[in-house]
Ligand SMILES: O=C(O)CCC(=O)C(=O)O
C-alpha cells in the first residue's frame with residue numbers, strides 16, 4: 001500500500017500555481033492563511049477520527065492562568081504530545097511530512113523546520129464548556145499550523161482572533177497587551193471544520209475567544225520553527241511547562 005507521505009506528497013504536488021500564489025499573498029498580508037483541502041480527504045478524515053478518539057480516551061482538563069502571557073486564561077480539555085506520539089499514526093505522519101514542510105516553506109518564503117522541542121510538536125485542544133478559551137498570548141516558536149477538527153457554531157464564539165506584527169514583551173506583558181488591544185483592530189476569523197490555518201504565532205498576539213454556549217471546538221495544533229528560533233538564546237518554554245506539566249517534565 002502506498003505510504004501516507006507518498007499520498008500527501010502527490011496531493012500537494014497537484015496544487016495549481018495560482019493556488020500557491022493565493023496562499024503566499026494571503027499569508028504575506030496578515031501573517032495568517034486559511035488553507036482548504038491540504039490533505040487527501042480520506043487521510044484528513046482518519047486524522048480527525050484519531051484526534052477525536054485520543055480526546056475521548058486521554059484528555060486532561062486544563063484550567064490555568066498563564067502569567068508569562070499577561071495572566072490570561074486557558075480553559076479546555078487537551079491531549080499532549082506524549083500520548084499522541086505513542087498512540088497516534090496520522091497526526092505524527094502529518095507533522096513528520098517533508099512535503100507539508102516544503103509547502104509551508106514556499107508559502108512563508110523561508111525554511112521551516114519541525115520544532116526542536118518535542119512537547120510542542122502537536123497537541124489536541126478542545127473547548128467544550130461555555131467560557132472555555134485559549135487566552136491572549138504569543139507562541140514560543142514562529143509558526144503554528146492549526147487543524148479544526150470540530151467547528152464551533154458560528155454564533156457561539158471560539159473565533160481565531162489576532163493582531164499580526166506585534167512582538168511579545170516579556171516584561172509588563174499585561175500592560176503591553178492592554179495597549180495593543182486599545183490601539184489596534186483585531187482580525188477575527190471563524191475557521192471551519194476540515195480547514196487549517198498557518199499563523200506566524202510568535203509575531204502575532206492571538207487568542208481563541210471564549211465559547212459562548214455549549215458548543216465544541218477541537219483543534220490539532222502543530223508547531224514549526226525557523227532559523228530565527230534556532231538562533232534565539234532567549235527562547236523559553238515556560239508557558240508550555242505550566243499548561244502541560246505531564247508532557248514537559250522530562251525535558
Ligand atoms: O486553537 C487555536 O486555533 C490556536 C491555539 C494556540 O494558539 C496555541 O496552541 O498556541
Ligand SMILES: [Fe+2]
Pocket residue numbers: 137138139144201206
Ligand atoms: Fe498560540
